[in-house]
Amino acid sequence: MAVKWDQALSVLAAERYPRLLGRAILLCGDRASAEDLVQEALVSALRTRRTFESVNQAEQYVRRAIASRYIDSVRSASAARRREAATIDASNVPDVAGSVGTAVDLASALRTLAPRNRACVALRYLDGLTTRETADALGLSEGAVKRYLSDGIKALNALLGTDDTADDPSNVMVRKGGVR
Amino acid sequence: MNGLGELFDDAEGRATRDAGDARLPADEFGVVHTKVRKAHARRSALRASLVAVAVVVLGAGVVYGATWFGGTQVADLPSLSATPSETPSPSPNPTETGLAWPGFTGSLTVDPHLPSASAITRDVWASVEPGWSLISYREAWVAGDRGELGPLVVYLVSPEGDRYELVNVPGETVSVLAWEAGSATAAVSVQPEGDPSYAGVLNLVTGEVTPVDGYAPYIWSVAFLDSEGSPVWTGNDGTSAYVAIAPDGTQAEYSIPAAEGAAEIAIDELGLPGVDCAVAAPYDDESSLVHCVTADWAEGLEVDPADIHFAVVRVWPADARAELLYGVTGDEGRVSNPTRAGDYTVGSTGGAPNECSTQYSVLANGNATAVPGVGSNLHPLGDILLPLGSVGSVLTWGVTSGCTDGVATPIVVVNSDLASDEYAVLVPYPEGRPAGEEPNESVTGVAVGR
Numbered sequence: 117m118a119v120k121w122d123q124a125l126s127v128l129a130a131e132r133y134p135r136l137l138g139r140a141i142l143l144c145g146d147r148a149s150a151e152d153l154v155q156e157a158l159v160s161a162l163r164t165r166r167t168f169e170s171v172n173q174a175e176q177y178v179r180r181a182i183a184s185r186y187i188d189s190v191r192s193a194s195a196a197r198r199r200e201a202a203t204i205d206a207s208n209v210p211d212v213a214g215s216v217g218t219a220v221d222l223a224s225a226l227r228t229l230a231p232r233n234r235a236c237v238a239l240r241y242l243d244g245l246t247t248r249e250t251a252d253a254l255g256l257s258e259g260a261v262k263r264y265l266s267d268g269i270k271a272l273n274a275l276l277g278t279d280d281t282a283d284d285p286s287n288v289m290v291r292k293g294g295v296r
Numbered sequence: 297m298n299g300l301g302e303l304f305d306d307a308e309g310r311a312t313r314d315a316g317d318a319r320l321p322a323d324e325f326g327v328v329h330t331k332v333r334k335a336h337a338r339r340s341a342l343r344a345s346l347v348a349v350a351v352v353v354l355g356a357g358v359v360y361g362a363t364w365f366g367g368t369q370v371a372d373l374p375s376l377s378a379t380p381s382e383t384p385s386p387s388p389n390p391t392e393t394g395l396a397w398p399g400f401t402g403s404l405t406v407d408p409h410l411p412s413a414s415a416i417t418r419d420v421w422a423s424v425e426p427g428w429s430l431i432s433y434r435e436a437w438v439a440g441d442r443g444e445l446g447p448l449v450v451y452l453v454s455p456e457g458d459r460y461e462l463v464n465v466p467g468e469t470v471s472v473l474a475w476e477a478g479s480a481t482a483a484v485s486v487q488p489e490g491d492p493s494y495a496g497v498l499n500l501v502t503g504e505v506t507p508v509d510g511y512a513p514y515i516w517s518v519a520f521l522d523s524e525g526s527p528v529w530t531g532n533d534g535t536s537a538y539v540a541i542a543p544d545g546t547q548a549e550y551s552i553p554a555a556e557g558a559a560e561i562a563i564d565e566l567g568l569p570g571v572d573c574a575v576a577a578p579y580d581d582e583s584s585l586v587h588c589v590t591a592d593w594a595e596g597l598e599v600d601p602a603d604i605h606f607a608v609v610r611v612w613p614a615d616a617r618a619e620l621l622y623g624v625t626g627d628e629g630r631v632s633n634p635t636r637a638g639d640y641t642v643g644s645t646g647g648a649p650n651e652c653s654t655q656y657s658v659l660a661n662g663n664a665t666a667v668p669g670v671g672s673n674l675h676p677l678g679d680i681l682l683p684l685g686s687v688g689s690v691l692t693w694g695v696t697s698g699c700t701d702g703v704a705t706p707i708v709v710v711n712s713d714l715a716s717d718e719y720a721v722l723v724p725y726p727e728g729r730p731a732g733e734e735p736n737e738s739v740t741g742v743a744v745g746r
Contacts, residue, residue, distance in 0.1 A: 163331070
């Protein structure tokens with residue numbers, strides 16, 4: 117259903133907020149930064165259009181804006197220092213490799229990645245974006261995205277015992293019940 | 297062994313559960329709302345200039361009237377004057393019948409950023425009845441990097457489009473929300489520069505606003521019309537989906553009657569794979585309007601173009617009964633934002649399936665019949681159509697732009713008689729403004745008198 121931006125904002129602020137916050141926490145690693153990130157992403161996404169095809173589409177815009185704003189935030193030196201301090205060095209995550217396969221492991225492992233690697237793999241696995249789409253969403257070159265994806269997935273494979281590749285998904289399907 | 301995809305799903309699910317029932321705090325909601333609203337309101341001067349060029353071209357080459365659907369305009373488009381004449385004084389003879397004269401000053405603001413209008417007189421005021429409208433008007437434009445505002449005037453507008461100035465409201469921007477025909481006060485919202493909006497009651501004689509408790513929506517927040525033809529507003533704090541606002545400023549949460557289970561019944565009625573339905577608006581006490589769209593279409597996957605992809609369905613939940621009012625197959629465009637207007641159901645239609653609507657139509661018996669005035673080039677870029685109120689068979693609606701590209705333009709307000717092919721423009725597109733001062737906003741609020 118087509119919705120105006122403020123209608124979408126009302127629904128996102130109430131019903132979809134936990135999901136948006138969860139996405140942001142995965143990227144940031146802490147709730148306070150994640151709350152700021154969601155607020156920035158809401159403004160960034162909703163100012164682009166006055167109406168959306170649906171609330172789900174508006175949410176999709178916001179989810180991608182969370183990743184792009186996250187990248188923007190770490191582009192500034194001060195923010196980078198702040199966020200890097202929150203990044204857990206792989207050598208300081210002793211239980212990651214030892215308890216492969218749980219969600220906690222993924223969250224911890226994700227925080228060992230540099231911000232750009234983290235944003236790229238999140239958009240690949242959570243939204244099913246291709247390399248090109250990821251590049252568009254984050255304002256990066258395709259070549260850079262390929263590099264970040266490759267490095268990020270390689271690091272996650274090493275930590276979690278998976279064997280994924282950075283190949284583009286051949287048929288991007290959004291999960292049932294996910295964002296449309 | 298799980299792949300990274302499954303691990304990511306699990307991790308996001310866990311993070312979402314950890315977020316619990318968190319909501320965006322009300323103060324942060326206000327910050328986001330204000331920032332987005334201002335961003336929409338203040339588009340670049342370049343875009344405003346492009347719109348102005350489009351208006352000039354239209355003005356030179358397009359004849360108003362029946363382009364697609366054979367509408368007949370009952371009221372001439374009010375001509376705009378950059379130098380309005382001074383006001384005649386109010387009639388010295390009080391009318392013996394009709395409404396009491398509240399003591400309006402009877403003055404007329406002269407400014408190139410206002411539409412043509414007359415001063416209010418006792419005779420005019422005495423003739424006011426339901427169907428007359430209050431319209432608050434303030435043009436905004438961009439000069440370099442700076443936003444500029446014209447004077448704010450509240451007009452009384454006849455159903456035929458005759459405008460009369462009631463009061464000039466200096467200072468903060470006011471949007472009329474609700475009004476009882478003949479009353480000297482109206483419910484409003486106020487949008488101070490840099491501060492949160494607030495609700496209030498405007499004295500139409502003095503221009504003073506008395507703040508009241510409650511939510512402060514503005515014209516973009518109309519969700520649909522209720523069974524009386526009054527707008528119902530989208531709630532803004534995440535605690536209430538819809539809010540009804542009375543002319544005295546009192547507010548109440550609004551729930552769509554007969555909504556429980558309606559979406560599921562509509563899904564069964566359509567019987568299409570992947571269809572997603574949601575209650576969109578009230579119909580009456582026993583039934584509601586449900587809007588449906590096929591999920592596959594929304595995802596951009598391949599679908600059968602012969603199938604219905606957008607539909608508006610009337611559903612009686614108590615009887616588990618549904619009636620398809622209008623359905624659109626893959627190659628016929630779309631339908632969205634249905635609402636009732638008197639005895640009619642209207643909705644946005646037309647446009648490509650994945651683009652914006654270009655028409656406003658009466659939906660009935662599987663057909664979409666254009667609302668009178670649609671297709672008459674009343675707005676140079678119109679792709680957003682919104683209901684503003686209805687009395688009897690007359691629907692008051694607005695048209696503006698920004699659906700796809702976010703270009704902000706003024707709202708044109710129209711009265712259309714759905715029982716005939718007649719329409720009248722209540723507020724036209726502002727033409728003839730000084731170079732570089734072409735506005736991207738004009739109408740701030742519309743309240744159709746009950």
